[in-house]
Amino acid sequence: MKKRVVAYRKLPAAALRILEAACDVTFADADAQRDAFLAALAGAHGTIGNKLKLTRDLLDAAPNLEVVSTISAGYDDFDVPELTRRGIVLCNTPDEVTETTADLMFALILAAARRIAELDASTRRGEWQASSGPAQFGVDVHHKTLGIVGLGRIGAAVARRAAHGFGMNVLYANRSRNPAAEEAFGAQWRTLPALLAEADFVCILVPLSPATEKLIGAAELRLMKSSAILVNCARGQIVDEAALIEALREGRILGAGLDVFEREPLAADSPLLTLPNVVIVPHIGSATAQTREAMARRAAQNLADALQGQLSETCVNPAAVDARALP
CATH class of the missing domain: 3.40.50.720 (NAD(P)-binding Rossmann-like Domain)
Known part of the structure; x- marks a missing residue:
């Protein structure tokens, strides 16, 4: 039967x-x-x-x-x-989710760095009246330092894109070393505080667990460069959302790209929706x-x-x- x-x-x-x-x-x-x-x-x-x-x-x-x-x-x-x-x-x-989620991670890196959503909205409002200047400037991605928090399957796919496609220096924080990634992508292991202090882009890819809930809070955000961008495609609860909002408002980090949130769907009154330096998508990591x-x-x-x-x-x-x- x-x-x-x-x-x-x-x-x-x-x-x-x-x-x-x-x-x-x-x-x-x-x-x-x-x-x-x-x-x-x-x-x-x-x-x-x-x-x-x-x-x-x-x-x-x-x-x-x-x-x-x-x-x-x-x-x-x-x-x-x-x-x-x-x-x-x-x-x-x-x-099955590895390559597609890595694609999205890099899309958010690029979109946040080059202010794609913000400038798209500005252009649609008819605000493009002259040649681009400092008001439209973003930051380069190529040859910058990428920090990956959680170098598993998806993290390795992101590292491959970063190292081989964009000439980036790849750092990673993991519970254990990843010799294969170190050899293939030149990835360098760091403690989490060291990674946060060095990276131009910080990518969150650890699974959610009691050990990783609010892994990135106010103290960790203060370690990041003021020119750095945080990208989260893991789980929203890994980042203290209130602390992130405060850091973005105060300009303590440059921007963020977010696919996940503490509560989903994201509330219509979320302060994140009012911040121009955040790219937001509705948990679409595997959505093809x-x-x-x-x-x-x-x-x-x-x-x-x-x-x-x-x-x-x-x-x-x-x-x-x-x-x-x-x-």
């Missing part, structure tokens, strides 16, 4: 075909069809979707659950130790049609495989399999 799966977000046809070949699939939107979702969850062996906090109450309502497959690289919506304790495998999609479909296909394959006992490198907590066997 096929295992039962509940998809709580709509899936592309290609991903759905993967699941339907191996499982009985029920679709129920976790927000818009809450009662149907809870009913399906009660008998489900697996779930697939994203942007749902799988609370203990929901886990209690799913006594047969074996595998959770998230269509995302990040998995901070999940209590991984609790899933492991219950013998529930968690899978994610880290590889090709990447989102690839993520969904990978998540579907992860789920189908894991329900058959085949775990790939995308399994976040392989120890869950052992925990499942315990009395």
Whole structure:
């Protein structure tokens, strides 16, 4: 008999075909069809979707659950130790987002440095009346120093673009050294305070955890150059938003490029929306049609495989399999 799966977000046809070949699939939107979702969850062996906090109450309502497959690289919506304790495998999609998110990171670097959004708006208002001068000046990106906080898959893709495409000096702060990046991109390890003090552009790419929440606060922002730009494509909670707003208002850093925020969607009255030296986009790190479909296909394959006992490198907590066997 096929295992039962509940998809709580709509899936592309290609991903759905993967699941339907191996499982009985029920679709129920976790927000818009809450009662149907809870009913399906009660008998489900697996779930697939994203942007749902799988609370203990929901886990209690799913006594047969074996595998959770998230269509995302990040998995901070999940209590991984609790899933492991219950013998529930968690899978994610880290590889599919790498290049697309690195593209966005560099787009934000360039947009903030050259004031693209600000000057686009000015031009649309009819304020272009003469040749560009100091009022339109930005800063160079090429041959500057890029500091990457969290040199994982995406960080390495950003480092490659920086070193090989823009001739930048690459610094990184990590819990451990990355010899491959040091050799391939000339990346140099620094402590976080040293990186913040040296870098012209600071890119935040660490995962959210209790250790990284508000990793960049008022004290860290004070270490940055007044000519530096902060770019965050990780999670909004890693940066103290109030401290960032204050630093931007006071000109203690030059600007910021933000894809993520402490609360999402960003409130209409957020002070960030009033600051001309900030480029803001609505959490679009992986938002291309090709990447989102690839993520969904990978998540579907992860789920189908894991329900058959085949775990790939995308399994976040392989120890869950052992925990499942315990009395």
